Amino acid sequence: MDGSRQSPGLGPRHDASSRVQKSESVADKMAALKARVAAAIGSSKAKGGLNVGLHPALEDLGSWKPPGRTADSRSSPQRSFDSTKSPGASNKDSAPRGVGSGNPYYDEQLAAQPASGKQREPRQLIFNQKGKYIQQANALRRQAALEAMKKRIADQTRRAGIEEEMDMEKNFVVEAPPEIEWWDEGLVVDGNYDNIDDTARLKIDTPDSIITEYVQHPVVLEPPQERKAAPTKPMYLTPKEQAKLRRQRRMAELKEQQAKIRLGLVPAPPPKVKKSNMMRVYAEAAVKDPTAVETMVNRQIAERQQKHVETNEERKLTKEERQEKLAANQEKDAARGIHVVVFKIDSLANGQHRFKISKNAEQHALTGICIMHPRLNLVVAEGGEHSIKKYKKLMLDRIDWTENAPSRDRGARQEAAREWLSAENEGGELKDMSRNQCKLVFEGEQKTRAFRKWGSKVCESDGEAKEALSRTKMETFWTLAKSV
Structure with missing residues (x-):
């Protein structure tokens, strides 16, 4: 494409007049650049690419000052490098990306803006203080030792019962009621009472129901209260009533004994002689020899006394029998x-x-x-x-x-x-x-x-x-x- 037909712009020109020798100074290069910019501004009537005005940063190019040791010159080395490019370079290489490709999203005004003056500064190295991790390790060790000591004290306290000494009694935990009682498990399908009103979820009329037409008679058990029932106490009698019953009983026994003697079934007992009735029983003998009769009566009294003592001793239980009787009574009491x-x-x-x-x-x-x-x-x-x-x-x-x-x-x-x-x-x-x-x-x-x-x-x-x-x-x- 002929260079004379190209529209004036900021890109490098291929004519001989626009070429910059390598021996030119920086001031000459900047002067040539301003000339090209002024020509571009005059030809395009201050219009840039895509019918957009020039960036305000390009309008003050006429008041350019020689570069000095400022922050802008130090922070924009890329612009200085771009200005020293060879003017014979192709437009494709020197133009920004997207200029000649018809990119609708390319904005020359934004592309011409200089890079930010503030460069990314490297992060400084931050060194850990001496003994930092040693202190952390010691803190972890102290915490672990404290937990171990608490556990050991709790075990000793539970073993020695110090908690009870401090009246720290445990509360009784009341268990929660079950979802379904054991007697209803065979009658409810879901295992709970959520659908108790739904007859379809119940096992009452189903073939596998535990409710049948048969009657089960439970085994008859002895009521526990009858075991512990106290025996009926006999009616208490007054001393006069007791004496009357004793007379009647002894009279009946005496009549029975007399009847047996009359029938000859038992021999007649010897007379019970005492000193008070001795003269009446042995009238003639007592008159003839009262000393001999008195000696005989005393001997009979002693015999009767001895027989009474022997009878009582025979009825008395031995030590082993008393212990057995006591143990039997205590066992009945405990039963x-x-x-x-x-x-x-x-x-x-x-x-x-x-x-x-x-x-x-x-x-x-x-x-x-x-x-x-x-x-x-x-x-x-x-x-x-x-x-x-x-x-x-x-x-x-x-x-x-x-x-x-x-x-x-x-x-x-x-x-x-x-x-x-x-x-x-x-x-x-x-x-x-x-x-x-x-x-x-x-x-x-x-x-x-x-x-x-x-x-x-x-x-x-x-x-x-x-x-x-x-x-x-x-x-x-x-x-x-x-x-x-």
């Missing part, structure tokens, strides 16, 4: 129902009190435990109604809990025993137990025995006491006793 009583005692420093508690429990066939603790003592006893009644009377009435007696063992046993279980203090004097008392904490019935035998246990903390009672699921009695 009518097991009763439970719980007592709280402030101090058991007196050894006699500990002996009475254990001995009477064994004698009444009671099972349970006696827990001895520095702050309070708990006695749990279970057995029949009669045995529990006797034991309750012993604990609340018969034993004097304010009484103190010196310990019998003053040797190595006393030295090894706990100080709070000793009757003497450090000075060797008896402890003051004037405020010691026993309280009934709980009384009720249960289905079966929870303990197999009677025992005692010394506990130093609440945790040990609850652990001893947790085997029989009675640890709540300890909490109840502490609150009383």
Whole structure:
């Protein structure tokens, strides 16, 4: 394409007059550039590409000043480099991208704007302070050690029962009601009561329903209240009525004995002679020899007395038989129902009190435990109604809990025993137990025995006491006793 037909512009010209020698100075180059700009402005009537006016930055090219050491000259090295390009370069290489391709989005005004004066500054290096990560590691180690110490203290607290000492009792959790009761599981399809009004979701008239036309007669069981029913008490009689019945009974027995004697079935008994009727029974003999008759009467009286004693001894039970009878009665008493009583005692420093508690429990066939603790003592006893009644009377009435007696063992046993279980203090004097008392904490019935035998246990903390009672699921009695 001929260069004379090209429209004047800012691009490089290919004529000889527009060529710039390499030896030209910077001022000459800028003067040539201004001449081309002025020619372009005059030919296009101050119109740029795409019929857009020139950028305001190009209008003051006439007042150009020689470059100095300013911020603009330092920040725009690209413009200086572009101005030193060879004028013989092709228009395609020197023109910006999109000028000759008919790009509608190319804007010469915007393309002619100089680059921003503020260059991107490199980020400075930031060094970590000495010991930064060492401090972080030490902080993590201290935190881990603190957590481990908290866990260890919690385990020791749970083991030693310090939580109970601080009255930090656990709340009882009440379970949520089930979605469906067990007796309705076979009658509802969905497993809940959401669609209970929909008869199609119920198993009542279906073939697989548990409701049938047959009648099931349950097994007849003995009512439990009849087992525990007290026997009917006989009617009490006045002393006159009792004497009247005794006379009538003895008269009937005497008439029967006389009838047997008359019929010859039994021999006639010898006369019962006493000193009061001796002269009347032995009239003639007593007159002839009263000394011999009196000696004979005394011998008969002694024989009758001896026979009476022997008869009583024969009716008396042996020691083994008495124990068997007592055990049978206690077993019958326990079969009518097991009763439970719980007592709280402030101090058991007196050894006699500990002996009475254990001995009477064994004698009444009671099972349970006696827990001895520095702050309070708990006695749990279970057995029949009669045995529990006797034991309750012993604990609340018969034993004097304010009484103190010196310990019998003053040797190595006393030295090894706990100080709070000793009757003497450090000075060797008896402890003051004037405020010691026993309280009934709980009384009720249960289905079966929870303990197999009677025992005692010394506990130093609440945790040990609850652990001893947790085997029989009675640890709540300890909490109840502490609150009383």
